[in-house]
Amino acid sequence: MDEQQEQEQQEAKLYFSRNLLEWYHGQKRDLPWRRHRNPYYIWISEIMLQQTRVDTVIPYFNRFIERFPTVESLADAPEEDVLKCWEGLGYYSRARNLQHAAKQVKDEYGGQVPDDRDAVFSLKGVGPYTAGAILSIAFNRPEPAVDGNVMRVLSRYFLIEDDIAKGPTRIKMERLAAELIPEGEASHFNQALMELGALICTPKSPRCLPCPVMEHCSARLAGCETSLPVKTKAKPPRPEERLAALIEGRGGHAGRVLIRQRPSSGLLARMWELPHWPAPPAEGGASAALLPETAAQDRLRRSLLQAGIFARPEGHWMAAEHTFSHIVWTLQVYRCREEEAPALPLAAEGRVPYGAASSPADPGSASASGLADPAAAADYAASSAAGTSPGVYNAGLTASVPADLFAEEPAPAERFADGGGNPEDAGAVRWINRGDMANYAFPNVFLKLLNAYFDEQEGKSDN
DNA sequence: AAATCGGGGTG
DNA sequence: CACCCAGATTT
CATH class of the missing domain: 1.10.340.30 (Hypothetical protein; domain 2)
Incomplete structure (x- = not known):
């Protein structure tokens, strides 16, 4: 120059x-x-x-x-x-x-x-x-x-x-x-x-x-x-099909749905969400949306049980999409109903395994309470977990689940291949109603799903 | 240097 | 709908 x-x-x-x-x-x-x-x-x-x-x-x-x-x-x-x-x-x-x-x-x-x-x-x-x-x-x-x-x-x-x-x-x-x-x-x-x-x-x-x-x-x-400016393009986000559970509580949890907290590191760290897991690839490379509903429900039920959550998928509710910079989730949300725990054991922490393989049933904890009725069990959990709000439910149900139910479970790394961090500090669950949403931070997609659900419920009760 | 981290706007 | 927007941290 x-x-x-x-x-x-x-x-x-x-x-x-x-x-x-x-x-x-x-x-x-x-x-x-x-x-x-x-x-x-x-x-x-x-x-x-x-x-x-x-x-x-x-x-x-x-x-x-x-x-x-x-x-x-x-x-x-x-x-x-x-x-x-x-x-x-x-x-x-x-x-x-x-x-x-x-x-x-x-x-x-x-x-x-x-x-x-x-x-x-x-x-x-x-x-x-x-x-x-x-x-x-x-x-x-x-x-x-x-x-x-x-x-x-x-x-x-x-x-x-x-x-x-x-x-x-x-x-x-x-x-x-x-x-x-x-x-x-x-x-x-x-x-x-x-x-x-x-x-x-x-x-x-x-x-x-x-x-x-x-x-x-x-x-x-x-x-x-x-x-201008010159800028290299970001690579497109990878798609991820997931099965999500909207679990309607029964007995002591009537009118509430189950949410859980994500791990303290990684994607959406410490935010609350509906439980969800990667959908297995369908035959012939079809998307999970095309997975026969019974197969999807069966897979979701296995995942729920694996997480210590007793609930049964009852049908597809709606699909939701959530875009991150590097991933696009397609959530197929199934309505599920809470079921009675088979045996009983409620631990005291209100936590379930999040990313880790489920821990073996602890025979010692089974005698912690002798409550077989879910409502009574919830009351027990609430009263025994000091400092937690009413409606806290201990889903740390390490009860005996038939081993064959887990026979086709993917490896832990696969089940939580979403950036989930330390499993030790995750997996807290709560049963919440609409008012309780004010106490938990949710990513937008779950805010929308929960609001849509509670709107639907209110609409029904008005009629 | 490349990947990980959400969510919304525009055309 | 496709396509665009960006800075700090972690790996």
């Missing part, structure tokens, strides 16, 4: 920074986290915005800071409260990382979000982008905050054709973004950059006419703005 080009490049940068900043002051949106310069608010909003659009985040943000107004209140909250507040937002490990980081701030930084690069970086869930966002937006530090919006804007304005999915490209963008920050204006400028990406320089059809920097935008001048 000769001297003349270099000078033009410098002018393009100055033009960009000046015009963008001026535009932002006239166009910035009124957002809840922009109404104060509270580093805690900025931090919460940036974690939420990592994954979701502004419109979706706003109600979550408002509820979150109402429920957890300070770092300390977040640090001291029960984890399930934090997860419940995050319910439906996705990427739940971020909620758990956020609370972990709140404890860090409380214990190591006196409850104040640190105004220090290394300290901010050390917080769980805070990476290069979020650290830069907190330091610049909350503390006006001249740090770059390069997210997808910023990379899109910069790749177009400076016509950078590097693949933004690659690591080194982000480093390059950060160097460039840092150069562009006007003296003393890091907070406004970084927000302006992201605001432009969100409102004007959008992925599909950028609105170049109202763009404050269109005159010197290299991509627009070259007519290639819609083909």
Whole structure:
């Protein structure tokens, strides 16, 4: 690049920074986290915005800071409260990382979000982008905050054709973004950059006419703005057919359905769900949806028994789909009815094996109670499990199940080939009614299924 | 460097 | 419906 080009490049940068900043002051949106310069608010909003659009985040943000107004209140909250507040937002490990980081701030930084690069970086869930966002937006530090919006804007304005999915490209963008920050204006400028990406320089059809920097935008001048940024495509998610059980309680559980808690690591960690297992591949490669219903019900019953849950599938209810980044679940949901446990033994913990092979029946535990009636057994479990809510049912039924029922069970790794983590801390089950849903955090697909079910029940009882 | 982590919007 | 959106952590 000769001297003349270099000078033009410098002018393009100055033009960009000046015009963008001026535009932002006239166009910035009124957002809840922009109404104060509270580093805690900025931090919460940036974690939420990592994954979701502004419109979706706003109600979550408002509820979150109402429920957890300070770092300390977040640090001291029960984890399930934090997860419940995050319910439906996705990427739940971020909620758990956020609370972990709140404890860090409380214990190591006196409850104040640190105004220090290394300290901010050390917080769980805070990476290069979020650290830069907190330091610049909350503390006006001249740090770059390069997210997808910023990379899109910069790749177009400076016509950078590097693949933004690659690591080194982000480093390059950060160097460039840092150069562009006007003296003393890091907070406004970084927000302006992201605001432009969100409102004007959008992925599909950028609105170049109202763009404050269109005159010197290299991509627009070259007519290639819609083909930037260059980004390698993600590989498509793999499909997974699963059989799910909506179990209607009987006796002491009448009007309730059974839910269980997922393991504390992996997919949807510690969230609650209807029990479900991979569907066996049908003959000839047909999908599980085409699996003869009796075969599917038989398989589901085996899986339920294997998990220590006594229930009988009674027919297909509905299908539901749930899309992750890397998997697509198709859930075939069967309505099931709770059955009486054959022998009896109720252990005290309210847990069932989740990923592990079922433990052998413990003859000792069988004498823990002599209750054969499910309602009485539930009462027994509730009364013997201190600190649990009414309706808690101990499905840790290690009772004698005919061994041949398990003859065709797949290996544990196959049964729970969904990213399930440590089986030791999973498998808690509860019988819940609609009101109890407020106490458990569910992924959206199960929220929809449970609401659909309770709606259906209410409709029936009205008639 | 590649895979793991949700859920929603657009055309 | 196909296709798009992304940052931190783990492996």
